[in-house]
Amino acid sequence: MRNVLPFMTRVPVEGDFEMARRELWSFPLISLVSSALPTLILYMRLPLSNILAVLALYLTIGLLHLDGLADWADGIMVKGDRERKVRAMKDLNTGIAGVFAVVTVLLLQVYALPFLPFYGLFLAELNSKFATLLAMATKKPLGNGLGAYFMEGMNRKQLSIGTLLYVSLLLPPVIYNPLSLSSLFGLLTGGYVVHLSLRNFGGLNGDCLGATAEVARAGALIGMAFAWAYLGG
Template structure:
């Protein structure tokens, strides 16, 4: 986990990037770290806690996944064949679809946290990180970038450990707050995002995995805020 944390967060600790892919099982554990500040803000009911919580999240994780979401949306919205979609996703310039997707995801998260339970961001991040693990488990890399790099470290053992951690980290919240069970629907949103990515691009790269992370979290928060 020590090597994976610097890649998934802005926390200034040293890690060996070459060993990070060996720790993909720890994705759910990283969610505990990334959700800590937002959870404290929501727990103490600070003024404008919904906005501060989202800002605290991105202060912790950075904007890498949001950037991936923007590129992913540009590719998804392009009409034409698979090659054209991939080209649009890899274009260094962000199109209107990418900007729209980022704005919507940010607004959904801020809106959903208004009056939401303090544990909402914890569950959102837990689902987000586990959905990333599911994306890696497809073992369908697109190109030779970060997505392919982490998929190479994915195996049955890492998936089993990661799933066990996800369940163990979910159980305390569900035991104390049974209605939080609706958050599991957020994983369905993540799974559908993976499906859409494979259908449009034929594989997953870092941008797709970043989009999966962002959409899963936003979807989870929306579900919790609604129910």
């Protein structure tokens, strides 16, 4: 886990680049670190805690995944063949589709949190990290970037261990409140990002993985917000 932390968070620890892709199984565990400060803020019920929690989240994980979401959205929305879409995704300039995607994801997260218990963001992060792990398990890299590097290290053993960790971390909140299962909506939204990526680009790169993480987190929060609002918490 220690070697993956520098790539998934801004926690000041050193990690080995080669060892990192051997620890992909630890993605669910990363959610414990990435959600720690936001969860504390929500637990303390500070003023504007929903906004502060989202800010604390990105202070912890950085903006790399949000940047990937913006690039991914630009590529998805442009008209043309796969080559043109990939070129638009790799363009250094962010288009209106990218701006819209980032703003939408941020707003969904901020407005969903007031409906949820303090551990809601942890569940969202857990599903976000697991959705990213599942995306890498497709083993369909696009290009030769960091995303392809990690996907090359993915195997059944890592996926099995990661799945076991995911279930182990998900189980306690579900036992405490079965409505926590609504966070699985994040896996559906993350899976849809993977589907769109394969259909439009023919593979996944780092931007696609970043988009998967962001959309899966927002999807988990929205799924839980509806469950708590209409089914009671």
